[in-house]
Amino acid sequence: MSLTVGTKGRAEDVVNESNTAKTACSGALDVFGTPFMCALMEKAAWTSIAPYLNEGEGTVGTKLNISHVSATPVGMKVWAESEVTLVDGKRIELKVAAYDEKGLIGEGTHERFIITNDRFTAKAARKLEG
Numbered sequence: 001m002s003l004t005v006g007t008k009g010r011a012e013d014v015v016n017e018s019n020t021a022k023t024a025c026s027g028a029l030d031v032f033g034t035p036f037m038c039a040l041m042e043k044a045a046w047t048s049i050a051p052y053l054n055e056g057e058g059t060v061g062t063k064l065n066i067s068h069v070s071a072t073p074v075g076m077k078v079w080a081e082s083e084v085t086l087v088d089g090k091r092i093e094l095k096v097a098a099y100d101e102k103g104l105i106g107e108g109t110h111e112r113f114i115i116t117n118d119r120f121t122a123k124a125a126r127k128l129e130g
Contacts, residue, residue, distance in 0.1 A: 009048025066108030
């Protein structure tokens, strides 16, 4: 794997009725929901790492420590950026931030682990066994 510190990612969306706090049940207002901001941060992170993985590997998020500092109304563009800050074997740490057209709306840190997709999903499926 050739993933290095400094690898960056980006994901974007537009706030609409399907990604509001009201829709996520994380609040009663029609503004960009914190769970969706978290998901956008994770998307920026995993998609930036994916090209550096071996065939059959993926990553899973294990920690997300963020603040959501500004509300974004329906209709506004939002995006998240990630940057790898540590590669320690299978553990990857990233700095993440989210923005709307007026500036910073959230920031924090994120941790992901490299996994073997088949082994990981098989282990999860075993929870269904009697």
